[in-house]
Amino acid sequence: MRNSPTVGDIGEHAVIQRIRERVPAHGKGVVTGIGDDAAVVEPDRGALSVLTTDTLVEGVHFDLAHSSPTDIGNKALAVNLSDLAAMGAAPRHALLALSLPAGWLVADVDEMIDAFLAQAARHRTTLVGGDVTAAPGALVIGVTAIGSAKRRRVLGRDGARPEDIVYVSGAIGAAAAGLASLRQADHPAGPPPEECRRHHRRPEARVTLGVALGRNRAARACMDLSDGLGDAVRRIAAASGVGVQVDAEALPIHPEARTWFERAGLDPVAASLAGGDDYELAFTSPPAFRGRLRHVRRRIGDLPITPIGIVTKEPGLRIRRGGKDEPLPPGYEHFTGVD
Amino acid sequence: MRNSPTVGDIGEHAVIQRIRERVPAHGKGVVTGIGDDAAVVEPDRGALSVLTTDTLVEGVHFDLAHSSPTDIGNKALAVNLSDLAAMGAAPRHALLALSLPAGWLVADVDEMIDAFLAQAARHRTTLVGGDVTAAPGALVIGVTAIGSAKRRRVLGRDGARPEDIVYVSGAIGAAAAGLASLRQADHPAGPPPEECRRHHRRPEARVTLGVALGRNRAARACMDLSDGLGDAVRRIAAASGVGVQVDAEALPIHPEARTWFERAGLDPVAASLAGGDDYELAFTSPPAFRGRLRHVRRRIGDLPITPIGIVTKEPGLRIRRGGKDEPLPPGYEHFTGVD
The missing domain is CATH 3.30.1330.10 (PurM-like, N-terminal domain)
Incomplete structure (x- = not known):
């Protein structure tokens, strides 16, 4: 070669x-x-x-x-x-x-x-x-x-309505943990597991899920997590003229990423929300669409879909942790660093 | 600013x-x-x-x-x-x-x-x-x-047939002359006229001509001159399984480009054929399409369309100059130089 x-x-x-x-x-x-x-x-x-x-x-x-x-x-x-x-x-x-x-x-x-x-x-x-x-x-x-x-x-970003449930596919945070280790080879927290690095290096697009959500009209708004879950939630809310309340305890943080973030002294919730390069989908769907979502689940094998929050009429993005509401951490900008 | x-x-x-x-x-x-x-x-x-x-x-x-x-x-x-x-x-x-x-x-x-x-x-x-x-x-x-x-x-490259006339729009060579002067500010031939530099800096796509050729079915094969007229003729011939005979005297070489090439000791014909960045169209059209071409000419204002050669059954690319046939000079490759 x-x-x-x-x-x-x-x-x-x-x-x-x-x-x-x-x-x-x-x-x-x-x-x-x-x-x-x-x-x-x-x-x-x-x-x-x-x-x-x-x-x-x-x-x-x-x-x-x-x-x-x-x-x-x-x-x-x-x-x-x-x-x-x-x-x-x-x-x-x-x-x-x-x-x-x-x-x-x-x-x-x-x-x-x-x-x-x-x-x-x-x-x-x-x-x-x-x-x-x-x-x-x-x-x-x-x-x-x-x-x-x-x-x-077609799934836009602007269709979210109050009382919709906010879902995310797969797990979040692994790509961010993988990237952190790539940026700093001698990170004091040690290298993250190969699984996290693989998430960053070899993302998988959720094609089957996206197509199934569209064909079954199972989502009102949808976006990918290329700039992180926090960014996706913020953009869906802005485009739809609504707010979102995220439940920190419900976030499907990749277990190996969580362990590594903790070892690195980082808040796993904030790091997973801010971390880009997770190519999962975030979408909103009212409780009445549960039957349609069941059709979707049948198409996507063992890919989990996790409810992580709710769309609110009053604008603003909040995250509930331990019974307390906080504002969502900000998103990600290309010019502020190398991703 | x-x-x-x-x-x-x-x-x-x-x-x-x-x-x-x-x-x-x-x-x-x-x-x-x-x-x-x-x-x-x-x-x-x-x-x-x-x-x-x-x-x-x-x-x-x-x-x-x-x-x-x-x-x-x-x-x-x-x-x-x-x-x-x-x-x-x-x-x-x-x-x-x-x-x-x-x-x-x-x-x-x-x-x-x-x-x-x-x-x-x-x-x-x-x-x-x-x-x-x-x-x-x-x-x-x-x-x-x-x-x-x-x-x-749709106008492909592969439709040229023997006896088709080969046409080119506008004038050729100006962009090549303009580029030569940009590459070498102290060129011994002096700067080419502003007109040539403008051709290189501000190409104009022949949108009206291309659309009119398609809608009137006035061309059998068509290609743009982004890599030069020589390259366009070569590719149309290869895709169509034919040859082309170009008439050097018929080439619509931009007069100011011709003067500059001569002053620079370059052959204006070879330089204009090889020069890329002319965004004119080359196309072939049988004599029977003359009526369709008239419709096209009515749409394109004063943009000239010049017959420059003929499609031949026997493969090969030749150019006739002063009664003598020569092979066409080769085209242009990005990695062989900065354009």
Whole structure:
């Protein structure tokens, strides 16, 4: 592998050719795939198109000392599929924009692309086009994902109503604990368990859950946790013109993350709420939708869905801990630090 | 303006908010614009979606010493609209992914966004979403454009047939001459005319022409000249399984570019064929389509369309100069130099 030529050795067109050879010949709804000025796809009949783009930047979103090409290729698509899932949209097509430093090994590019395409295949998503350019410094990997949803099945952020229950999928905090250890290798609390680091390196988009919530009309508002649960709750509340009361004791904090936060002298609740890079979904659903939620649960295997709070008519975000109400800790900003 | 705060001062969310405030409230086909996990758009009834993404990287595609924020914002969208035009697609929606160094002035970001949105408005394109992240070094601006075309109106690269006439719009070579002068400020041939530098800095996508060619079914194959006319002809020939014979004397080389190339001791024909960043369209059309082309000409004002060669049954790319056939000079590769 270390004998691999570099991107600079083979040139932009050869990289595109290698990607093209790896993409399956036929994808659902693909009229023209990679190789023309633009891709041509056929929208699902009577459906809306759902569009999202998210970029990973070396030194900002990942560090080559901690993330393998497989991690990067996987995550670049996952963060986009997570946005589609949060809208209740089924992923269909993707575009990949790579800005590649000339010194990258072709073998590493291949590995990154293979991970991207393996995940695309798992979610029946076809890579239909993209762009490969040189990069003077950092690797930048931009992905656009296009999904499909029926009009009345789209999950926005603004539909939450008072008395809705707030749910979150999976567990929270593991990615934040994993990231903390990556940032500081000699952390006095010691390294967090591999499980936490894996959560940060290899997020999994909740595609099945998002699509099931949309198709069953089981949620009134939905958002992913890319910037943390605190941020998601804040945005749903703002868009819907409501407040949210979170129950700290109900939060499904990943047990290994909780242990590590405590060892590190951090408040597990605050750290888990603030921590980004959990690609779970937060959504609200009134008690009357319990039957619809049962249908959803049948589709998602053993992924837990935990009620963590309630939507309130009076605005404001509070968290109840030990019988006391506190304001929710603030969210996350890219420019305040490297994530 | 120099008193402007920086991107690092105000943070990612504030940049997104500034963009959001600049986007018109209503766009055709927009169900959900900026501000949710993903955008939701309604495809035109019975039409296909045409998708393209192109990224501009500081130090690769532009240099802040020569390009203003307005130039960059304008070009980032133009190169994408050009790809849609080459497919015969009308632009509808766009996504913008900005990786911004923290030291950028907010006033410069505003200027870049304003240029992007002004051009979007000229082509009835709505910005529906995007992503703003920090960048450790270079500015990276990635755009995805989504267009619309009827199934039998899409212009591919593979439809050229023997006896088709090869046409090119506008003039070629000006961007290449403009770029040469940017690369070497003290060029012995002196600076090229401002007109050439403007061509490189402010390309104009041939949206009206591309859409008219598609709607009138006036072209069998079409491509833009982002990597030069030589490259476009080569790719159309390869995709269509044909050859092309170009007539050097017929090439619409920009007169000021020709003069500068000659002063610089360069062959104007070779330099204009190899030079990228001309965002004109090359297309092929049989003599029987002359009536359809007349309809197209009526739509495009004074933009010239020049026949420059003919499609041949035997493969191979030749150029006829002074009664002699030569092979076409090769195209352009990003990794072989900074464009």
